[in-house]
Amino acid sequence: MPKFGKRSRERLATCDPRLQELFEKVVELVDISIICGERNKSAQDEAFATGHSGVQFPNSRHNKAPSMAVDWAPYPIDWEDRDRFLYVSGIIYGVASAMEPPITNLRNGADWRRDGRAHGNKFEDLGHTEIHRGG
């Protein structure tokens, strides 16, 4: 059974407890790494400047403490493997809906509009999962 390494665990620890529980369940099903949890101002400035985030501090769900967003990647990491990101994203939604209580307001960076369609985004962020506003 896959499990998180030390750095993934440290990053996940900066996230909302619901996201921690969710991703602890997900990693039992599919091997993933946690890339980022909470981002402070300098980290958000860097993410925006390098095109890894579409918004500036403090407008990312990563800028909450604890973080309301998780960046993850299938392991081993291949940033070009869009299909695998979408596959894992589906698993994340499935696990979230089976939690008690379920997390019903997740949003993935492949589907910002939350219409179940992973295309037509101006800014695509396949390995980004957040608890959407209001959650």
Ligand SMILES: [Zn+2]
């Ligand atoms: Zn993100």
